[in-house]
Amino acid sequence: MLDLLVLGAAAGGGFPQWNSNAPGCQRARAGDPNAPARTQASLAVSGDGEHWFILNASPDLRAQINQTPALHPKEGLRSTPISGVVLTSGEIDAITGLLTMRERQAYGLYATASVLAQLDANPIFDALDRTLVPRQTMVLDEPLSLMPGNLRITPFSVPGKVPLYAERGENPAEIMNNGETIGLDITDGQHRALFIPGCAMMTDALRDRLNGADVMFFDGTLWTDDEMVRAGLGAKTGRRMGHMSIADEPDGTIAAFRQLNVSRKVLIHINNSNPILLADTPERRQVEEAGWDVAYDGMRITL
DSSP states (O other), X not given: OOEEEEEEOBOTTOBXXXXXXXHHHHHHHTTOTTXXXXXXXEEEEESSSSSEEEESOOTTHHHHHHTOGGGSOOSSSSOOSEEEEEOSOOOHHHHGGGGGGOSSOOOEEEEEHHHHHHHHTOGGGGGSOTTTSOEEEEOTTOXXXXXXXXXXXXXXXXXXXXXXXGOOSSOXXXXXXXXXXXXEEEESSXXXXXXXXOOSOOOHHHHHHHTTOXXXXXXXXXXXXXXXXXXXXXXXXXXXXXXXXXXXXXXXXXXXXXXXOOSEEEEESXXXXXXXXXXXXXXXXXXXXXXXXXXXXXXXXXX
């Protein structure tokens, strides 16, 4: 069994974002049923329905756990069915939820050497007692068993950039494909899911990796590369932030997946400026007609 629970579907800032007065956020804040609120992107995965692994610890993790009965304590005064946390990057919206899980509870923490180095460089993460929360280095393209629970994950590099707070040098937003940003290939031995919440561009190697997947959770941050600039919400394009866009032809996500054999495709990590968050927009209809689902908090896929 491969059980996948969307804890949060939005990009950094969530939907509605706390300081956004843009039309979409206004609708979400008002409780518009066509604009349901979403917390920041995170997934929970299990191979047996009892032991769960969190993929990216978002700033909203405490609320996400409380809203997800499968992740509630089941025995004793303190316990958790969460066996580990797996990180795909060192971005703020992927790591800060770790501080929610500092109450001397045992679980595993899995990340690449570069992400662990970023955690090591910030003493606030020493609030996680390493004798209870051991940090395990994931090596690119080497399968790792997640125990207990009968799952195996394989981290692999995808094009991306360093986190904003780590940008340095003459080309701080350089797109790299060296493991700074990764995806996760997850299997129970029969089914295969992929989790790629951040991706700057499609490559031939990535196409080969994606082909044949049962389900894919993929970067849905922006509809068009310059949408935040045009909306007056920011000065950065999607490319500057390390995200490919959904609609931009010929390099957009819809076009990139058109020839790929993926049974179910789900967009996740969706920015509050992205019109696909609104159920009544032409952009939402377009992604659905192209065979995509738009993730929402509480979405569950069981294979």
